[in-house]
Amino acid sequence: MTEDLSNMHLTKAEFQEYGYQLVDWLAEYFDNVGQYQVLPSVEPGDIRKMLPVSAPEKAESMDDIIADLDRVVMPGVAHWQHPGWYAFFPSGASPVSALGEFVAAGLATQGMMWSTAPSATEIENTVLDWLVDLLGLPSSWRIDEGPGGGVIQMSASDSTHLSLAVARYQFELSGVDTNSLVAYGSSHAHSSIEKGARIAGFKHIRSVPVTSTYGIDADAFKQLVQEDIESGLVPAWICSAVGTTNTTAMDPIRAIATIAKENGMWHHADAAYAGSAMICPEFRELQDGVELVDSYTFNPHKWLLTNFDCSIFWVADRSKLIETLSISPPYLRNKTEDNPSAVDYRDWHVPLGRRFRALKLWFVLRSYGAENLRTFIRSHVEWAKELENKVLGDSRLELTAPRTLALVCFRHLDGNDATKKLVDAINSSGSAYVTPSVTDNVSYIRVSIGSTWTEQRHVAELWNLIDTNAGPR
Numbered sequence: 001m002t003e004d005l006s007n008m009h010l011t012k013a014e015f016q017e018y019g020y021q022l023v024d025w026l027a028e029y030f031d032n033v034g035q036y037q038v039l040p041s042v043e044p045g046d047i048r049k050m051l052p053v054s055a056p057e058k059a060e061s062m063d064d065i066i067a068d069l070d071r072v073v074m075p076g077v078a079h080w081q082h083p084g085w086y087a088f089f090p091s092g093a094s095p096v097s098a099l100g101e102f103v104a105a106g107l108a109t110q111g112m113m114w115s116t117a118p119s120a121t122e123i124e125n126t127v128l129d130w131l132v133d134l135l136g137l138p139s140s141w142r143i144d145e146g147p148g149g150g151v152i153q154m155s156a157s158d159s160t161h162l163s164l165a166v167a168r169y170q171f172e173l174s175g176v177d178t179n180s181l182v183a184y185g186s187s188h189a190h191s192s193i194e195k196g197a198r199i200a201g202f203k204h205i206r207s208v209p210v211t212s213t214y215g216i217d218a219d220a221f222k223q224l225v226q227e228d229i230e231s232g233l234v235p236a237w238i239c240s241a242v243g244t245t246n247t248t249a250m251d252p253i254r255a256i257a258t259i260a261k262e263n264g265m266w267h268h269a270d271a272a273y274a275g276s277a278m279i280c281p282e283f284r285e286l287q288d289g290v291e292l293v294d295s296y297t298f299n300p301h302k303w304l305l306t307n308f309d310c311s312i313f314w315v316a317d318r319s320k321l322i323e324t325l326s327i328s329p330p331y332l333r334n335k336t337e338d339n340p341s342a343v344d345y346r347d348w349h350v351p352l353g354r355r356f357r358a359l360k361l362w363f364v365l366r367s368y369g370a371e372n373l374r375t376f377i378r379s380h381v382e383w384a385k386e387l388e389n390k391v392l393g394d395s396r397l398e399l400t401a402p403r404t405l406a407l408v409c410f411r412h413l414d415g416n417d418a419t420k421k422l423v424d425a426i427n428s429s430g431s432a433y434v435t436p437s438v439t440d441n442v443s444y445i446r447v448s449i450g451s452t453w454t455e456q457r458h459v460a461e462l463w464n465l466i467d468t469n470a471g472p473r
């Protein structure tokens, strides 16, 4: 059977025609995203009902496919890029990042080894080294200096899991019974810490108490470590949060590092959200002692204008990472495998294949420049301060945690029901979306300012919404 396959694909002219149409479609979206209701009005199953039960046997036209973006997709989109998105943490994208992603998708290079993707590998090496300097991290984490180095992962959860897996393997290599290893994280640590420890095979996971400002209580950590040693266990891994999800609390890295080092533990820092702020030198004191950790993760896909997925994982000593992950069947051997200038990223994370994620990050860092990125972060922190002051000056409300960056946590003084009612009023307005949360049975509202298109006036509008719905003064 001799088939001509060339007619299957979009022709060059069709690719251009529909490509331009889609760029126009996205440009309109960026321009109008603030006009949408932040959350869609759909019920589970509504989108599926619009889709056929089985895949098309015959080719469909691109006109029909593109029309379905408006007909099928848009009714079910939660608009994470809406200027009124204050929920969770931001997942900020940018037009230039979308363009980088588009080109990476078209090149579809597989960066498993230097030899399969020299540009992708060396651009990733370079932008991560740039970020080491931009964030004020130890220069020994630069790949071109070492012994550390960085790699782009899908998510902070992956980075944390990997850090746990490497730590566990290092203990195994040194002959420790891995059933006795203990992982520690703050009682306010992100769920990815417990999840990562569980799937990395840790049998003992400790939740460390926090102080009144929700950072780890270093004395309580020391005591837990002591108790575990006395009962025959081996303290192995601790996570310091540089900005917890609940309140952006900072764990005391330096004090934790002393205890971790004394006990031969692996120390990981989770700066998933707050890491982006370190591009501004004035915030770096929040992660004082960072040079002492063994690994560190932060997400440009949260607050650095780079679309999901793009999470960075740095290790202080890359030889341990590579020792844990390197397996070399004959089909992966290659001519440059012993050349230190040719990084084989397959040995730096779990998957073999990998996308050219560095391209969008490279586009973002160049197109904005560090100056604009700093202005972006500082503006959000300023607007958060303004909102914090409004809350402080309002007799109906109170802060429930100190504000460190651009997350403001507050509640209604009439209690949990009044707080929940206020959340419902904000979220049902369609123009803003905040996350309700609970700490020690106290309900509160998280307002996380950081979306790409949010401006000062949107935060002022949010305050009006809060003010109007908080009841009589």
Ligand SMILES: Cc1ncc(COP(=O)(O)O)c(C=O)c1O
Pocket (backbone or CB within 6 Å): 088, 089, 154, 155, 156, 157, 158, 190, 192, 241, 243, 244, 245, 270, 271, 272, 273, 299, 311
């Ligand atoms: C402190 C912290 N760690 C980890 C994560 C998980 O991030 P990811 O979705 O990249 O796994 C989050 C998400 O908000 C977070 O706030």
